Amino acid sequence: MYGYDSEGKIIDPAFAEARRRTCHVVGRDDAVAPFDEHSPLTFDNAYYKDLVARHGFLTSDQALYVCxxxxxxxxxxYNKDGRRRFARDFVTAMVKMGNIPPLPGMPAEVRLNCKRINY
Incomplete structure (x- = not known):
């Protein structure tokens, strides 16, 4: 259920209802909504501002703050420090993740489009 976990509401109920109407279309699984409504085309810390406001897009992410x-x-x-701290920590994390080798025997590829396998 939108905005709920085993202990009750963790996402603002009005926000959760708006997302439910946007995302839940019977018979379709291709509905899309931005993770960040304020600046969806900008890589910034607005997602963390949404978490503080209880407007997290994913219940699991909202639980990082509310629970x-x-x-x-x-x-x-990340909410208060603007982009500096978030950007610095993100770069560090991406470099670390990029250095993780694939498991032995597992095929690996760098995707040209994250949504599609290259072939």
Missing amino acids: GGPFNNLVRI
Whole structure:
């Protein structure tokens, strides 16, 4: 169910209902919605601002902030620090992930389009 976990509401109910209407189309599985409504074409920290406002697109991501735990502080930092800290940490994470080798025997490819296999 949109905006709920086993312990109750974690996403703003009005926002969750709006997303449900946008994304849930019976008989279709290709509905799309932006992860960030404010600046969907800009790579910035707006997603974290949405989490603080309880407007997270994914319940699992919203849980990083609303349900407490070690990620609350990081969400707050990315929300307030503008783009600097988020951009720096993102670059570091992407370099680390890029250095992870594929499992032995597993085929691997760099996709030209993330949505499609190259062949």
